[in-house]
Amino acid sequence: MKKSKVVLVQCTSYDRTAVEAAVAKGMNLLGGMSKFVKPGERILLKPNVLAGDPPEQCVSTHPGVFRAVGSLVKDIAGEVSFGDSPGYGDPVQHLKSCGLLDAGKDLGLKVADFHKGKETAFKHSPFTKRFLIANGVLEADGIISVCKFKTHMLTRMTGAVKNQFGCIPGKVKKGFHIKLPSAYDFSRMLVALTLCLKPRLYVMDGIMAMEGNGPRGGKAVPMNVLLFSDDPVALDATCFRLVDLDPKNVPTSEIGREWGLGTYLEEEIELVGDRLEALVNRNFKVSRKPFRDILPTGTISLIKNLIIPRPVIDKEKCILCGACVRACPVDPKALDWKRENTAKPPEYTYRRCIRCYCCQEICPEGAIFVKDSAFTPVGWS
Ligand code: SF4
Ligand code: SF4
Numbered sequence: 001m002k003k004s005k006v007v008l009v010q011c012t013s014y015d016r017t018a019v020e021a022a023v024a025k026g027m028n029l030l031g032g033m034s035k036f037v038k039p040g041e042r043i044l045l046k047p048n049v050l051a052g053d054p055p056e057q058c059v060s061t062h063p064g065v066f067r068a069v070g071s072l073v074k075d076i077a078g079e080v081s082f083g084d085s086p087g088y089g090d091p092v093q094h095l096k097s098c099g100l101l102d103a104g105k106d107l108g109l110k111v112a113d114f115h116k117g118k119e120t121a122f123k124h125s126p127f128t129k130r131f132l133i134a135n136g137v138l139e140a141d142g143i144i145s146v147c148k149f150k151t152h153m154l155t156r157m158t159g160a161v162k163n164q165f166g167c168i169p170g171k172v173k174k175g176f177h178i179k180l181p182s183a184y185d186f187s188r189m190l191v192a193l194t195l196c197l198k199p200r201l202y203v204m205d206g207i208m209a210m211e212g213n214g215p216r217g218g219k220a221v222p223m224n225v226l227l228f229s230d231d232p233v234a235l236d237a238t239c240f241r242l243v244d245l246d247p248k249n250v251p252t253s254e255i256g257r258e259w260g261l262g263t264y265l266e267e268e269i270e271l272v273g274d275r276l277e278a279l280v281n282r283n284f285k286v287s288r289k290p291f292r293d294i295l296p297t298g299t300i301s302l303i304k305n306l307i308i309p310r311p312v313i314d315k316e317k318c319i320l321c322g323a324c325v326r327a328c329p330v331d332p333k334a335l336d337w338k339r340e341n342t343a344k345p346p347e348y349t350y351r352r353c354i355r356c357y358c359c360q361e362i363c364p365e366g367a368i369f370v371k372d373s374a375f376t377p378v379g380w381s
Helices: 016-029 063-074 091-097 100-106 162-167 172-179 183-197 232-242 251-258 301-307 323-327 358-362
Strands: 004-010 042-047 079-082 117-121 130-134 142-152 156-158 201-211 219-229 269-273 310-313 368-371
Touching: 004 016, 004 232, 016 063, 016 201, 016 219, 016 269, 042 063, 042 162, 063 079, 063 100, 063 142, 063 201, 091 100, 130 162, 130 183, 142 162, 142 219, 156 162, 156 232, 162 183, 172 183, 183 251, 201 232, 219 232, 232 251, 232 269, 323 358, 358 368
Parallel strands: 004 269, 042 079, 042 142, 142 201
Antiparallel strands: 004 219, 117 130, 142 156, 201 219, 310 368
């Protein structure tokens, strides 16, 4: 049986020479960039840009890793573009603030159109059959996903499989939280989207990773590693093992294997490069409990409301920016300014809240936490 290959390369800093050497080593061990890119092709580099925070906050793919991968791609491809659709706002502005715009321009890469997209049918998709896909993605012959090693409150971790969600432009992404409030269904959609878009190669920036209250409000911690694979499920599973998290406790793993996107089973993965055991961080802050679904769509909302961990604002940390209110996808909003008073933190109306955690995801201050309610069964979160 052919195994999925995942390459691990230790890299302890974002020093330009060190990152370029580590990326070159990783790609050589995976068979070289020419295995994934042919001369003359139009290749899209898809970093993770949740928001334009500075690189040291670890919210986005680091520009150094992006530049090193982009340089290898540019040596072969005819045209290389890059982009992502962040959680809110203008994609190019976010690229600029997190340093990726300058990195791409240094290499002479083209900024891809992630403002708008086209409704695209994928009749062989095992789940969602139609996605609005950004024009910049549709115009490329192939995608290289340059993802980030981070925690995530809805899907537990974000990595190679989840990175393709940013190929859906703008506010359309919010709609998926309304349609798919179950974390399992949301994960099914993520796996289906990755099956539809079929990136050729995944490179994960785990030199610094985000633990705790990710994907934006957590803490940056060194994991000192870059991962490379053409199997996103195997790459993610290896990332999870690096933090002593059983891949079975992240829903995209089993769904991804069941639908043929890849494998999370150790016996089906060939690890190459530096030893995994030497890079493991068992103190990385992430929930390692069995994953509990946020109850299937249609479950009586009263039960949901009582059981499922809820987002809570730490009023001391809140800077009253309103990003969480703008991110809330339900109508009327489940999080809003009370009597339009923006001088105090917004307040939740939990009976309307679908527990998508978009508010927690987008808060720039890490002021929103997900907490058990008094009725959350032990072991749920
Ligand atoms: S996003 Fe965070 S900082 Fe901004 S208003 Fe909401 S809780 Fe406060
Ligand atoms: S309040 Fe937060 S978790 Fe609840 S629906 Fe709105 S964005 Fe989602």
